[in-house]
Amino acid sequence: MQNLLKAMTAGDVVVYPTETLYALGCDATSEAACEKVMDIKGRSAVKPLPLIIGGVDMLGLVTDDRPAALLELASSFWPGPLSILVKALPELPSCLSDEDGYTSVRWSGHPFASELSRRLRKPIVATSANLSGEVPVALPEDLSPRLVELAGAVYVDPPWPKGGKPSTVIRVLGATRLEVLREGAVSVKKLCDKGFSVTIAAPQ
Template identity: 90%
Template sequence: MQNLLKAMAAGEVVVYPTETLYALGCDATNAAACDKVMQIKGRTAAKPLPLIIGGVDMLGLVTDDRPSALLQLASAFWPGPLSILVRALPGLPSNLSDDDGYTSVRWSGHPFASELSRRLRRPIVATSANLGGEAPVALPEDLSPQLMEMVGAAYVDPPWPKGGKPSTVIRVLGATRLEVLRDGAVSVKKLCDKGFSVTIAEPA
Protein backbone atom coordinates (compact mmCIF):
# COMPACT_ATOMS: atom_id res chain seq x y z
CA MET A 1 0.00 0.00 0.00
CA GLN A 2 2.84 2.39 0.77
CA ASN A 3 3.98 2.48 -2.86
CA LEU A 4 0.49 3.50 -3.99
CA LEU A 5 0.22 6.20 -1.31
CA LYS A 6 3.63 7.54 -2.31
CA ALA A 7 2.67 7.53 -6.00
CA MET A 8 -0.61 9.35 -5.37
CA ALA A 9 1.09 11.91 -3.14
CA ALA A 10 3.43 12.59 -6.08
CA GLY A 11 0.47 13.16 -8.41
CA GLU A 12 0.72 9.82 -10.18
CA VAL A 13 -2.04 7.46 -11.33
CA VAL A 14 -2.45 4.02 -9.73
CA VAL A 15 -4.32 0.74 -10.29
CA TYR A 16 -6.06 -0.93 -7.35
CA PRO A 17 -8.90 -3.40 -6.65
CA THR A 18 -12.43 -2.46 -5.69
CA GLU A 19 -15.25 -4.76 -4.63
CA THR A 20 -16.37 -5.19 -8.25
CA LEU A 21 -13.54 -4.38 -10.69
CA TYR A 22 -10.00 -3.07 -10.86
CA ALA A 23 -9.89 0.72 -10.72
CA LEU A 24 -7.69 3.39 -12.22
CA GLY A 25 -7.35 6.26 -9.80
CA CYS A 26 -5.47 9.08 -8.15
CA ASP A 27 -5.77 11.68 -5.42
CA ALA A 28 -9.10 13.23 -6.37
CA THR A 29 -8.05 16.64 -5.06
CA ASN A 30 -5.12 16.81 -7.51
CA ALA A 31 -6.39 18.36 -10.75
CA ALA A 32 -3.30 17.44 -12.77
CA ALA A 33 -3.55 13.79 -11.64
CA CYS A 34 -7.24 13.71 -12.57
CA ASP A 35 -6.29 15.04 -16.01
CA LYS A 36 -3.84 12.13 -16.38
CA VAL A 37 -6.63 9.64 -15.65
CA MET A 38 -8.84 11.30 -18.26
CA GLN A 39 -6.05 11.12 -20.83
CA ILE A 40 -5.24 7.46 -20.13
CA LYS A 41 -8.91 6.51 -20.44
CA GLY A 42 -9.56 8.74 -23.43
CA ARG A 43 -12.46 10.07 -21.41
CA THR A 44 -14.27 13.31 -22.29
CA ALA A 45 -15.48 16.00 -19.91
CA ALA A 46 -19.01 14.71 -20.53
CA LYS A 47 -18.14 11.68 -18.35
CA PRO A 48 -16.98 12.94 -14.94
CA LEU A 49 -14.69 10.75 -12.86
CA PRO A 50 -16.36 8.83 -10.00
CA LEU A 51 -14.98 8.81 -6.46
CA ILE A 52 -14.57 6.48 -3.51
CA ILE A 53 -14.03 7.28 0.14
CA GLY A 54 -13.06 5.20 3.14
CA GLY A 55 -16.02 5.93 5.38
CA VAL A 56 -19.14 8.06 5.85
CA ASP A 57 -17.06 10.42 7.97
CA MET A 58 -15.11 11.33 4.79
CA LEU A 59 -18.20 12.61 2.93
CA GLY A 60 -17.32 16.13 4.00
CA LEU A 61 -14.25 15.96 1.75
CA VAL A 62 -16.53 15.55 -1.27
CA THR A 63 -19.80 17.36 -0.52
CA ASP A 64 -21.76 19.46 1.94
CA ASP A 65 -24.95 17.56 1.03
CA ARG A 66 -26.56 15.61 3.86
CA PRO A 67 -30.14 14.80 2.78
CA SER A 68 -31.85 12.17 4.89
CA ALA A 69 -32.08 9.82 1.88
CA LEU A 70 -28.31 9.95 1.39
CA LEU A 71 -27.67 9.01 5.00
CA GLN A 72 -30.29 6.25 4.86
CA LEU A 73 -28.75 4.80 1.69
CA ALA A 74 -25.25 5.02 3.15
CA SER A 75 -26.41 3.19 6.27
CA ALA A 76 -28.09 0.46 4.21
CA PHE A 77 -25.57 -0.11 1.40
CA TRP A 78 -22.17 1.27 2.40
CA PRO A 79 -19.54 0.01 2.33
CA GLY A 80 -20.57 -1.44 -1.00
CA PRO A 81 -21.16 -0.89 -4.72
CA LEU A 82 -23.71 1.94 -4.59
CA SER A 83 -22.51 5.24 -6.07
CA ILE A 84 -24.61 8.25 -5.11
CA LEU A 85 -24.68 11.60 -6.90
CA VAL A 86 -23.92 14.51 -4.58
CA ARG A 87 -23.14 18.16 -5.16
CA ALA A 88 -19.34 18.41 -5.30
CA LEU A 89 -17.46 20.88 -3.16
CA PRO A 90 -16.46 23.89 -5.29
CA GLY A 91 -12.74 23.36 -4.68
CA LEU A 92 -12.63 19.90 -6.27
CA PRO A 93 -11.26 19.47 -9.83
CA SER A 94 -13.83 20.26 -12.51
CA ASN A 95 -13.51 16.88 -14.25
CA LEU A 96 -15.04 15.17 -11.21
CA SER A 97 -18.46 16.76 -11.70
CA ASP A 98 -21.10 17.22 -14.38
CA ASP A 99 -22.47 20.49 -15.75
CA ASP A 100 -24.77 20.78 -12.74
CA GLY A 101 -21.92 20.34 -10.28
CA TYR A 102 -22.67 16.76 -9.22
CA THR A 103 -20.17 13.95 -8.69
CA SER A 104 -20.72 10.31 -7.73
CA VAL A 105 -19.24 8.84 -4.56
CA ARG A 106 -19.30 5.57 -2.65
CA TRP A 107 -17.59 4.02 0.34
CA SER A 108 -15.89 1.06 -1.30
CA GLY A 109 -16.61 -2.38 0.08
CA HIS A 110 -13.11 -3.58 -0.79
CA PRO A 111 -10.86 -3.42 2.29
CA PHE A 112 -7.79 -2.30 0.32
CA ALA A 113 -9.60 0.45 -1.60
CA SER A 114 -11.28 1.74 1.54
CA GLU A 115 -8.04 1.77 3.53
CA LEU A 116 -6.20 3.44 0.65
CA SER A 117 -8.57 6.41 0.83
CA ARG A 118 -8.43 6.52 4.62
CA ARG A 119 -4.65 6.53 4.72
CA LEU A 120 -4.41 9.15 2.00
CA ARG A 121 -7.07 11.10 3.94
CA ARG A 122 -8.65 12.14 0.67
CA PRO A 123 -11.23 10.89 -1.82
CA ILE A 124 -9.80 8.76 -4.62
CA VAL A 125 -10.80 8.58 -8.27
CA ALA A 126 -12.24 5.15 -9.12
CA THR A 127 -12.85 4.60 -12.81
CA SER A 128 -12.47 1.14 -14.35
CA ALA A 129 -8.85 0.15 -15.08
CA ASN A 130 -9.05 -0.28 -18.84
CA LEU A 131 -8.15 1.74 -21.89
CA GLY A 132 -10.93 3.36 -23.88
CA GLY A 133 -12.88 0.79 -25.86
CA GLU A 134 -11.64 -2.15 -23.80
CA ALA A 135 -13.69 -4.10 -21.26
CA PRO A 136 -13.34 -3.55 -17.50
CA VAL A 137 -11.44 -6.34 -15.72
CA ALA A 138 -11.63 -8.19 -12.42
CA LEU A 139 -8.57 -10.45 -12.76
CA PRO A 140 -4.98 -9.17 -12.55
CA GLU A 141 -3.90 -11.15 -15.60
CA ASP A 142 -6.50 -9.29 -17.69
CA LEU A 143 -5.07 -5.84 -16.93
CA SER A 144 -3.72 -4.24 -20.10
CA PRO A 145 0.12 -4.22 -20.22
CA GLN A 146 -0.10 -0.89 -22.04
CA LEU A 147 -2.23 0.54 -19.24
CA MET A 148 0.13 -0.77 -16.57
CA GLU A 149 3.05 1.02 -18.23
CA MET A 150 1.18 4.31 -17.83
CA VAL A 151 0.66 4.17 -14.07
CA GLY A 152 2.96 4.93 -11.17
CA ALA A 153 2.03 1.93 -9.02
CA ALA A 154 -0.40 -0.99 -8.86
CA TYR A 155 -1.77 -3.44 -6.31
CA VAL A 156 -2.72 -6.81 -7.78
CA ASP A 157 -2.52 -9.11 -4.75
CA PRO A 158 -5.61 -10.70 -3.13
CA PRO A 159 -8.32 -10.04 -2.26
CA TRP A 160 -9.19 -9.59 -5.91
CA PRO A 161 -12.36 -7.89 -7.18
CA LYS A 162 -15.43 -10.13 -7.27
CA GLY A 163 -16.32 -9.18 -10.84
CA GLY A 164 -19.86 -9.00 -12.10
CA LYS A 165 -21.71 -5.73 -12.54
CA PRO A 166 -20.09 -2.40 -11.67
CA SER A 167 -21.49 -0.20 -8.92
CA THR A 168 -25.06 1.01 -9.26
CA VAL A 169 -25.23 4.78 -9.80
CA ILE A 170 -28.22 6.67 -8.41
CA ARG A 171 -29.53 10.20 -8.05
CA VAL A 172 -31.60 11.22 -5.01
CA LEU A 173 -34.80 12.90 -6.17
CA GLY A 174 -36.50 13.27 -2.79
CA ALA A 175 -36.88 11.80 0.65
CA THR A 176 -38.08 8.46 -0.75
CA ARG A 177 -37.48 8.81 -4.51
CA LEU A 178 -34.43 7.68 -6.49
CA GLU A 179 -33.37 7.60 -10.14
CA VAL A 180 -31.06 4.82 -11.29
CA LEU A 181 -28.53 6.20 -13.76
CA ARG A 182 -26.63 2.92 -14.14
CA ASP A 183 -27.98 -0.50 -13.25
CA GLY A 184 -25.32 -2.40 -11.34
CA ALA A 185 -24.43 -4.58 -8.39
CA VAL A 186 -27.14 -3.15 -6.11
CA SER A 187 -30.44 -4.15 -7.70
CA VAL A 188 -33.54 -2.00 -8.04
CA LYS A 189 -35.33 -4.56 -5.86
CA LYS A 190 -32.85 -3.99 -3.02
CA LEU A 191 -33.40 -0.25 -3.27
CA CYS A 192 -37.16 -0.69 -3.25
CA ASP A 193 -36.91 -3.05 -0.28
CA LYS A 194 -35.50 -0.12 1.70
CA GLY A 195 -38.66 1.88 1.05
CA PHE A 196 -37.58 3.90 -1.97
CA SER A 197 -39.57 4.57 -5.13
CA VAL A 198 -37.22 4.00 -8.06
CA THR A 199 -37.27 5.20 -11.65
CA ILE A 200 -34.80 4.22 -14.38
CA ALA A 201 -33.10 7.01 -16.31
CA GLU A 202 -33.56 7.11 -20.06
CA PRO A 203 -30.40 6.11 -21.96
CA ALA A 204 -28.30 9.12 -22.95
Protein backbone atom coordinates in the same frame (compact mmCIF):
# COMPACT_ATOMS: atom_id res chain seq x y z
CA MET B 1 0.01 0.09 -0.10
CA GLN B 2 2.85 2.49 0.65
CA ASN B 3 3.97 2.60 -2.98
CA LEU B 4 0.46 3.60 -4.08
CA LEU B 5 0.21 6.28 -1.40
CA LYS B 6 3.61 7.62 -2.43
CA ALA B 7 2.59 7.70 -6.10
CA MET B 8 -0.71 9.48 -5.38
CA THR B 9 0.94 12.00 -3.09
CA ALA B 10 3.34 12.78 -5.95
CA GLY B 11 0.38 13.40 -8.29
CA ASP B 12 0.62 10.10 -10.16
CA VAL B 13 -2.09 7.60 -11.09
CA VAL B 14 -2.47 4.08 -9.67
CA VAL B 15 -4.28 0.82 -10.40
CA TYR B 16 -6.03 -0.87 -7.47
CA PRO B 17 -8.86 -3.35 -6.75
CA THR B 18 -12.39 -2.40 -5.77
CA GLU B 19 -15.23 -4.70 -4.72
CA THR B 20 -16.35 -5.07 -8.35
CA LEU B 21 -13.51 -4.27 -10.78
CA TYR B 22 -9.97 -2.95 -10.95
CA ALA B 23 -9.86 0.83 -10.84
CA LEU B 24 -7.59 3.50 -12.26
CA GLY B 25 -7.36 6.33 -9.78
CA CYS B 26 -5.50 9.17 -8.11
CA ASP B 27 -5.81 11.82 -5.43
CA ALA B 28 -9.17 13.31 -6.37
CA THR B 29 -8.19 16.75 -5.08
CA SER B 30 -5.39 17.06 -7.67
CA GLU B 31 -6.68 18.46 -10.95
CA ALA B 32 -3.49 17.54 -12.78
CA ALA B 33 -3.70 13.94 -11.54
CA CYS B 34 -7.37 13.68 -12.51
CA GLU B 35 -6.56 14.94 -16.00
CA LYS B 36 -3.77 12.36 -16.21
CA VAL B 37 -6.30 9.61 -15.44
CA MET B 38 -8.54 10.84 -18.26
CA ASP B 39 -5.62 11.11 -20.69
CA ILE B 40 -4.37 7.58 -19.94
CA LYS B 41 -7.82 6.05 -20.15
CA GLY B 42 -8.86 8.08 -23.18
CA ARG B 43 -12.04 9.01 -21.34
CA SER B 44 -14.32 11.70 -22.69
CA ALA B 45 -14.05 14.98 -20.80
CA VAL B 46 -17.85 15.16 -20.58
CA LYS B 47 -17.99 12.01 -18.41
CA PRO B 48 -17.21 12.94 -14.78
CA LEU B 49 -14.79 10.74 -12.86
CA PRO B 50 -16.40 8.76 -10.01
CA LEU B 51 -15.05 8.82 -6.46
CA ILE B 52 -14.39 6.44 -3.59
CA ILE B 53 -14.11 7.30 0.10
CA GLY B 54 -13.12 5.23 3.11
CA GLY B 55 -16.13 5.91 5.32
CA VAL B 56 -19.25 8.02 5.80
CA ASP B 57 -17.19 10.38 7.93
CA MET B 58 -15.25 11.32 4.76
CA LEU B 59 -18.33 12.60 2.90
CA GLY B 60 -17.46 16.12 3.98
CA LEU B 61 -14.38 15.94 1.74
CA VAL B 62 -16.68 15.57 -1.28
CA THR B 63 -19.93 17.41 -0.51
CA ASP B 64 -21.78 19.60 1.96
CA ASP B 65 -25.06 17.80 1.16
CA ARG B 66 -26.52 15.59 3.88
CA PRO B 67 -30.11 14.74 2.88
CA ALA B 68 -31.74 12.12 5.06
CA ALA B 69 -32.18 9.81 2.06
CA LEU B 70 -28.43 9.85 1.36
CA LEU B 71 -27.62 8.92 4.94
CA GLU B 72 -30.25 6.17 4.91
CA LEU B 73 -28.85 4.75 1.67
CA ALA B 74 -25.32 4.92 3.07
CA SER B 75 -26.44 3.10 6.20
CA SER B 76 -28.11 0.38 4.12
CA PHE B 77 -25.64 -0.15 1.28
CA TRP B 78 -22.24 1.20 2.30
CA PRO B 79 -19.59 -0.03 2.26
CA GLY B 80 -20.60 -1.45 -1.09
CA PRO B 81 -21.19 -0.87 -4.81
CA LEU B 82 -23.76 1.94 -4.65
CA SER B 83 -22.56 5.24 -6.11
CA ILE B 84 -24.67 8.24 -5.11
CA LEU B 85 -24.73 11.58 -6.90
CA VAL B 86 -23.98 14.49 -4.58
CA LYS B 87 -23.29 18.19 -5.11
CA ALA B 88 -19.50 18.42 -5.30
CA LEU B 89 -17.54 20.91 -3.24
CA PRO B 90 -16.57 23.84 -5.49
CA GLU B 91 -12.88 23.41 -4.76
CA LEU B 92 -12.76 19.90 -6.25
CA PRO B 93 -11.49 19.54 -9.84
CA SER B 94 -14.14 20.30 -12.44
CA CYS B 95 -13.61 16.96 -14.23
CA LEU B 96 -15.17 15.19 -11.25
CA SER B 97 -18.62 16.73 -11.71
CA ASP B 98 -21.26 17.13 -14.40
CA GLU B 99 -22.58 20.41 -15.80
CA ASP B 100 -24.86 20.76 -12.76
CA GLY B 101 -21.99 20.27 -10.31
CA TYR B 102 -22.78 16.70 -9.26
CA THR B 103 -20.26 13.92 -8.72
CA SER B 104 -20.78 10.28 -7.75
CA VAL B 105 -19.29 8.82 -4.58
CA ARG B 106 -19.34 5.55 -2.69
CA TRP B 107 -17.64 3.99 0.31
CA SER B 108 -15.95 1.03 -1.31
CA GLY B 109 -16.64 -2.43 0.04
CA HIS B 110 -13.13 -3.56 -0.86
CA PRO B 111 -10.86 -3.35 2.20
CA PHE B 112 -7.84 -2.18 0.22
CA ALA B 113 -9.67 0.55 -1.70
CA SER B 114 -11.34 1.82 1.45
CA GLU B 115 -8.09 1.85 3.41
CA LEU B 116 -6.26 3.55 0.55
CA SER B 117 -8.64 6.51 0.78
CA ARG B 118 -8.48 6.58 4.57
CA ARG B 119 -4.68 6.59 4.65
CA LEU B 120 -4.47 9.26 1.95
CA ARG B 121 -7.13 11.16 3.94
CA LYS B 122 -8.75 12.21 0.68
CA PRO B 123 -11.33 10.94 -1.80
CA ILE B 124 -9.80 8.96 -4.64
CA VAL B 125 -10.81 8.60 -8.27
CA ALA B 126 -12.23 5.17 -9.15
CA THR B 127 -12.81 4.78 -12.88
CA SER B 128 -12.51 1.27 -14.33
CA ALA B 129 -8.93 0.28 -15.13
CA ASN B 130 -9.26 -0.21 -18.87
CA LEU B 131 -8.48 1.88 -21.90
CA SER B 132 -11.55 3.53 -23.41
CA GLY B 133 -13.46 1.03 -25.54
CA GLU B 134 -11.98 -2.00 -23.80
CA VAL B 135 -13.75 -4.27 -21.32
CA PRO B 136 -13.34 -3.56 -17.56
CA VAL B 137 -11.41 -6.30 -15.76
CA ALA B 138 -11.50 -8.11 -12.43
CA LEU B 139 -8.38 -10.28 -12.74
CA PRO B 140 -4.80 -8.94 -12.61
CA GLU B 141 -3.75 -10.91 -15.67
CA ASP B 142 -6.43 -9.16 -17.72
CA LEU B 143 -5.12 -5.65 -17.02
CA SER B 144 -3.90 -3.85 -20.12
CA PRO B 145 -0.07 -3.94 -20.21
CA ARG B 146 -0.15 -0.42 -21.64
CA LEU B 147 -2.28 0.81 -18.74
CA VAL B 148 0.02 -0.86 -16.19
CA GLU B 149 3.03 0.71 -17.89
CA LEU B 150 1.54 4.20 -17.66
CA ALA B 151 0.47 3.92 -14.01
CA GLY B 152 2.79 5.10 -11.25
CA ALA B 153 1.97 2.07 -9.06
CA VAL B 154 -0.17 -1.07 -9.32
CA TYR B 155 -1.62 -3.33 -6.61
CA VAL B 156 -2.53 -6.84 -7.76
CA ASP B 157 -2.43 -8.87 -4.54
CA PRO B 158 -5.59 -10.56 -3.19
CA PRO B 159 -8.36 -10.02 -2.42
CA TRP B 160 -9.15 -9.45 -6.06
CA PRO B 161 -12.34 -7.79 -7.30
CA LYS B 162 -15.40 -10.05 -7.43
CA GLY B 163 -16.17 -9.11 -11.01
CA GLY B 164 -19.68 -8.98 -12.38
CA LYS B 165 -21.58 -5.74 -12.66
CA PRO B 166 -20.06 -2.34 -11.78
CA SER B 167 -21.53 -0.17 -9.04
CA THR B 168 -25.11 1.03 -9.33
CA VAL B 169 -25.34 4.81 -9.83
CA ILE B 170 -28.31 6.71 -8.38
CA ARG B 171 -29.60 10.23 -7.92
CA VAL B 172 -31.65 11.21 -4.86
CA LEU B 173 -34.86 12.95 -5.99
CA GLY B 174 -36.60 13.25 -2.63
CA ALA B 175 -37.05 11.71 0.79
CA THR B 176 -38.15 8.38 -0.68
CA ARG B 177 -37.56 8.86 -4.41
CA LEU B 178 -34.55 7.75 -6.44
CA GLU B 179 -33.48 7.77 -10.06
CA VAL B 180 -31.25 4.94 -11.23
CA LEU B 181 -28.74 6.19 -13.79
CA ARG B 182 -27.02 2.79 -14.08
CA GLU B 183 -28.24 -0.44 -12.57
CA GLY B 184 -25.28 -2.52 -11.47
CA ALA B 185 -24.34 -4.66 -8.49
CA VAL B 186 -27.14 -3.21 -6.33
CA SER B 187 -30.44 -4.12 -7.97
CA VAL B 188 -33.50 -1.92 -8.31
CA LYS B 189 -35.34 -4.51 -6.23
CA LYS B 190 -32.93 -4.04 -3.32
CA LEU B 191 -33.50 -0.28 -3.45
CA CYS B 192 -37.26 -0.75 -3.53
CA ASP B 193 -37.05 -3.20 -0.64
CA LYS B 194 -35.67 -0.32 1.45
CA GLY B 195 -38.84 1.66 0.84
CA PHE B 196 -37.67 3.84 -2.05
CA SER B 197 -39.69 4.66 -5.14
CA VAL B 198 -37.38 4.13 -8.10
CA THR B 199 -37.42 5.47 -11.65
CA ILE B 200 -34.99 4.42 -14.37
CA ALA B 201 -33.19 7.14 -16.27
CA ALA B 202 -33.46 7.13 -20.05
CA PRO B 203 -30.29 5.82 -21.77
CA GLN B 204 -27.88 8.56 -22.73
